Amino acid sequence: MPSVPSLLRRYPFVTATLVVAVVGLVLWTSGATTQVGWLFGGYALVIAAVQLVGMVKDLRSGNWGIDILAITAIVATVVVGEYVASILIVLMLTGGEALEDFAANRATRELNALLTRAPQIAHRLADAGDNAEDIAATSVMIGDLLLVRPAEIVPVDGALVSPEASFDESSLTGESIPVTKQAGDAVMSGAINGSAAVTVRATATAKNSQYQRIVALVTEASASKAPVVRLADRYAVPFTIVSLLIAGVAWLVSGNPVRFAEVLVLATPCPLLIAAPVAFLGGMSRAARNGVIVKGGGVLETLARARTVVFDKTGTLTTGTPAISAVNPAPPFGADEVLALAASAEQYSSHVLAASVMRAARDAGLNLVAADSASEVATFGVLARFGTREVAVGKLSFIASHAPEAAAAELVGGELAIYIAIDGRFAGSIIARDSVRSNAKATIAALAALGVKRNLILTGDAQTTADQVADALGVTEVHADCLPGDKVDLVRGIAERPVIMVGDGVNDAPVLAVADVGIAMGAKGSTAASESADVVILVDDISRTARAVAIGHDTVRVALQSIWLGIALSVGLMLVAAFGFIPATAGALLQEVVDLAAILNALRAIGGRRDAHVQRVPAPTRAGTPDVAVG
Template sequence: MTRLVNGVRRYPLLVATLAVGLVVLALAVADAGPASRWVATAWVVAMIAWNGVDMVRQLLARHVGLDVLALVAMIATLAVGEHVAALLIVLMLTGGEALEDYAERRAARELTSLLDRSPQVAHVVVDPEAGDDGTRDVPVAEVAVGDVLLVRPAEVVPVDCDLLSPAGELDESSLTGEPLPVPVTAGAAVLSGSVNGTQAVRVRATRVAADSQYQQIVALVAQAQSSRAPVVRLADRFAVPFTAVSLLIAGVAWWVSGEPTRFAEVLVLATPCPLLIAAPVAFLGGLSRSARQGVIVKGGAVLERLARVRAVAFDKTGTLTYGRPALEAVVPAAPLGDDELLRLAASAEQYSTHVLAAGIREAAAHRGLSLLAATEAREVATNGVSARIDGRTVVVGKRGFVAGVVTGDVEPPVLAPGQVAAYVAVDGRFAGVLVLADDVRAESAPVVSWLRGHGVAKVAMLTGDAGATARAIAERVGITQVHADLLPADKVRLCAELSPRPVMMVGDGVNDAPVLAAADVGVAMGARGATAAGEAADAVVLQDDLGKVPVAVAIGQQTVRVALTAIWIGIGLSLGLMLVATTGAIPAVAGALTQELVDLAAILYALRALGGALPAFPRVGAGAGGLAGEAGDPAGRAGGRVGGAPGSADVPVAGAPVGSVVGTGARPGMPVA
């Protein structure tokens, strides 16, 4: 009963048309004379008036829509006395709307599921210092940074947070695509949208809801669902010619036969439901499929531009590379050994949020080195970190910072392109150097190759990094056009100069936001990237996988191809049936029923946008730590060492080590060959 009531509310015009049809049928069976004709005529006239007002508005706005044909067909069938055919046309239009709604909901299922899973309530622990789990429920929007929350089994984590419980297990499949539960330990960063495992856990909020990962994804999904621009454009491209050809065929049939009924019989088969329905169904299917693949595309217009991309520009760090520098060499100065130098440096870097710190800590963990706690620690923004470790003062940072606290020279190592150095001092003496490098993604070269083989004529690199590093990375991935040492404004200018158009820009950091917004299609690597980049981009890759970029392009190409094919199926079948109807072989009532089958064929084909083969690319280990900006940028254009305002910032010693990255830059002035 509830489903029936919902159906009536969702499709009132369809229900009313069916009701009128039953009344007309009952009156005809009861042989009630002209009553059935008058009832059908009255309802059709009402629908003509209803749709006519909207058509006039569109014509006044100089917009010729496909509903002109349906209106003319209803008027023509009434004029020749085919009231049943006229009623069937109304049924076809209202039924088409219902079919479109069903197909849209079917196509947008993945998008809608993200919205449906969005957490609305958070359980705030009343007394975090107490041992109990007494909570009060508050709207997610009211959670403040620092609040301690209880996440119960199988609940969605409401905001970005750090784990306070000793251990937990999370399902991150909706964010990263990882199908297996991920074990986490105390201090680990937990993204909103993750689903908790079988044990309740305590977490501390690190971001408010509006800034958290899942809520940003939900906002992107809502924006994607609301866009219908390419649907209108695709339908309008066929509106005038299809209307003109249909009226011409119907007029010639009337003139040759001398029978006005022939005009109505032809136009009944020219009603434009396939054109009106096929395009939106296909584009919503494409949007849904891209969401299922981990790419949020902000509307069908973006899918259409993705299908036509002819030039692509990539940022380097965090895009073509993993953006997470990993340790490549330990160069100790006597008397320290490799492991002792690394252990001391990693212990100090527990109190840093910089991306190089994450790589150093990861390397120490990989070697099985246990880290030491600091009695005091301080991070100097853009320079490095100083900590009191096991009675010794350990300083880690760029060369100038370390040179300022030691006696004697700080010897720089010989660095290959792409390598960066973190210098270490212990008790005022130079202790050695840790060499790190941001490796190229395993999928980068195959992605560039795939794009070149699928319609992209030019691939370029736009980066703020040093020229030698940029060229070394470009050579490894197969890019020949390299622009390095760029400011954000330089990227915007060069992107505008790229040809052929449209141009797609792929980047990840705050410094990429301007060029992402300026490109014909901006794609943000947003798995852990900056909010600004995601907001400026037309599409956001939710997984840390560059291979999703060609997947989005392939979905765009397939979606446009399916939409156009579905439209041509509808046009071809309609034109063929219209030509047959010129002979009088298809009565008006039969023609109206036949047209319903044409609608169904176009809709079913449009749903093919939900499937099809997609490219796949190799992926291996992605390094350590969080996202980086332009590592080694000599001018510091991509941002500095994060963790505080310029100057010095005290870093709390108590609690778990900081392991997440909240900025996107590397240390300005870090030597890079």
Template sequence: MRVARLVLRYRVVSLTVVVGLVCAILALAGQWEAAAWIGGAYALAVALGYTVRMVRELRAGRVGVDLLAIVAIVATVLVGEIAASLIVVLMLSGGEALEDYANRRARRELDALLTRDPRSAHRYDGDTVVDVPIQEVRVGDLLLVRPPEVVPVDAELVSADAAFDVSSITGESLPVEKAAGDTVLSGSLNGTEAVRVRATALAADSQYQQIVALVAQASQSKAKVVRLADRFAVPFTVFSLLLAGTAWFVSGDPVRFAEVLVLATPCPLLIAAPVAFIGGMSRAARSGIIVRNGTVFEGLASARTAVFDKTGTLTTGRPVLREVRPAAGMEADELLALTASAEQYSSHVLAASVVAAAAERGLALRPVTDAEERATDGVVARVGGREVAVGKFRFVRSFAPDVERQPFAAGELAIYVAVDGAFGGTIIERDPPRPDAPGTIRRLRELGIGDIELLTGDAAETAASVAGELGITRFQAECLPADKVERVSSITERPVIMVGDGVNDAPVLASADVGVAMGAKGATAASESADVVLLVDAVARVADAVVIGRRTVSIALQSIWLGIAASVVLMVIATFGLIPAVVGALLQEVVDLATILAALRAARAGPGEAPPMRPKPFTDDEATAP
């Protein structure tokens, strides 16, 4: 069955083999003329098909190298080298088939995500379990997940306990234990026992489906360097035709023209770059790095500046409460309760820590009748009939002119609160740097990315503290999204890599030469705007992406030039009549194979690259923490 599928998929290759066998049998039977007619007619028919395709490519504005192959096929038929013409046809169609087959194998890590994409769910309808399309699952539905099925949507575990394989989501190789009430991400693979979960998100909003969408886009893209390989076609074609024409002119033998051109067929140019870049995507995926397209590798490989967001990128993104400072006339618990009640409607990471701190102190959240989050500034809400504004100093000052800046230690940050138009107090928190952040900055500098900057919406004191801890000399604080875009656009040392994780980072990630999203916390607007998405919660993967990008681009160009150099050497030898057309065609097959093998190196780990991700265990709750 597998052989039959391959035969049908690569029909031109299969038919060429059949025609070649028929011609060989006829020749052995003494029917030379019949063999020549059948073989020649078939070769010319294939050449006609490639000519039609070449014309379509030209109309679409793309210059390819099919012309050389077409001329080689026609020339060998005209000079009576039918065997050579069939070998050229086999080489051209076989080269395309090998490219397709190599691409399929090289992107198996990407395809693994797509093939596991759940299509249906087992939903409880009373005491009965019914199978429904995944798109029909609604928030609150009770679902059954059998072993070893994939969790179809983001959900909450209802069963007492369970173990899940989350390697396709986080890179964690060990099963993660879950208890009732814990979050279970879609894409997690259930263990040995059937469990019940309650849907907390629609399919389109779930983690795994967002990742699948990113992977599908990555696997269907075409890289800039591939177009560059296409542009090699013009000088290579001109050189080949001139060399073949010169050989014919000097020798006076038209066969010499065909002997040179069979060695000038363009498979190395067509194969090298696509195989290398798909291999690079595969290699990156094994490290928890999704690269949207091959062009991104070029940006990573030549990057000269790296810019980082702070919260959740260089810091853990899980701030902890350090102190509650109420203003005169306000109790600490009252201030915290009002702040947490308003912050429950914010998507900012600081909001979650305030809500958690209130819960730890046993403070009940107050009823909220109206709430509005103002991106990058804060939240204003009506809590129990009182207007509460929470956020940055300048935002809160617009509600309470008497607000006072508060002193705090290095590495801490202040959340200001206004209540009914008066200064209510300050919440002091700390968001420590990630353990792997210093090593990442140092490694990027070792890779030649000397300009590293920090852009954050936080206060200047906080930005200065984190920048100082990490050895970053350039930073800009209290940035709005537009400020970040303006700063990145003004950088002259390009290409620029921008790394962020929040919704407010989406504009600057989209505007940077290479946007990198810390996507382990969920496929947010940042992930959708980025060129690279890190599926593991480790900023060190930014440096890994640069290393993989450099090696992938290097291998792509090495493979292109390897194929060109080998073809040119053989063509020069053929001008002296030392390589018969049939032998030349066979030698070109060897060049094609060498090019593919050279390009496939990009799918393997190279010197200086980190091994596939084996992070310390962390739970899905951590991965989805705001």
């Protein structure tokens, strides 16, 4: 925690105000009351001039604020001789920055923890030998063998070489229970090793590792300003008018100009200027604690207003790791020949099914060969040449353009087909099964309960496959065989807005960017998808989509409650002061209490720790309503 001297240096106006107050107290005790008035009044007018300069700059840039109330209150109290009240108002204004900074630091504690924990050192091992060489984490190369000592942070993404290990991934996923890994399992940078030293084989450089990606997202997120903060600014004009009207009427009816100052002392801007930003920083912090990076407070506000959700299918509503269940060759081709050539061609594809085909071929003991040339037609398939043989692998429509006799395979629920043509002849199909996520249906129901009533599936897969997934989840609107451009056009054409788009692949990046809120399943998804999205889910759990919307609702509610709490208390006290029941000095002290109440209420947006431990959307209750943790 910062020391008192460092805090005083950090906030010079607060320091100067306190010094003036202490000097004034000394003068008053010595009987120099006239000098106290000149000191307090002169200093207050200097601060009012500084505030006026800042207000004029804001007005020129088109930003309307309520600094005019504070300036008017300072001048009014000085004019009527309420010097103690004027210095209290100045202390409130200069101390507002310190209060905001403290509250913001409290709200962003979890976000800042990510930045301060970035791994700096790695212990590199020779493949033969036990001596570890300490190197900078940024110097680690793919394939390096690294030693991770007990309780150390994993420096880069890697694969576990040791037989077994336990890692704390709470700072990455929000999961408080340590995760046990076996040899060959992926280990994320930023995870904390357990009680035994282990070895890890680097699979990515520091720059491209999961932890550094999170740090980059957090840095971007923490620098944003929410539209609701601008909404709070828009309360300034009516609040200023009401405050001046109450003060003017009080002066007119009473005939006492002191009454004008007594009312305006209670009409200060801090609840509007501080409470909303604190609430949104708290909401972003809460989301990060739940394994969700939100790139800005404005995203939380849009999530709270969302009315439509659009899902990609593969890797989003489904697990994204389909397994090959059958190879159906068309004569005269054999099953091994079809699988081997298809897998060799799929080496040049970025589609999620490519890895499944290659894995099935290797498991069958088949050799994959390098192509002389290969090209991928995005979302359609791959065309590769091996010597004199031309192999096309992909969708039925793509294969039919090379082999007109291509026929659709018969599929059952959850299955999808990859088609193959060899030398212009239809060579058959490979059947894969990609299971629907166990909590996908509950997530859709949870979103509906949160006001996101309309749901769609947009996918590049075949209509029959998409329909099977939609039937299993209760989704009635499906658009299949979509190119990336088709998805963009469909999302732009949706009338029920704001629209959330949830996806995970490279082909989802354009539509994530054009949606009102793009949510990327970043645990296994592409960097391109994460960079173009507004929200990145760091764990492979679609229920965090509903969690993000719930946090958005909570954050906006708390922000608006804080704004209205400050306004209501200020207006109520102004009405009381209008009848002469609150002296100016007492009013200035009461306004400090109003400010503190608004800020403390805004800090509620950080949320309780309980929702950090809810790792999935529970199944629907007997009544069919999902039990969603919203904090």
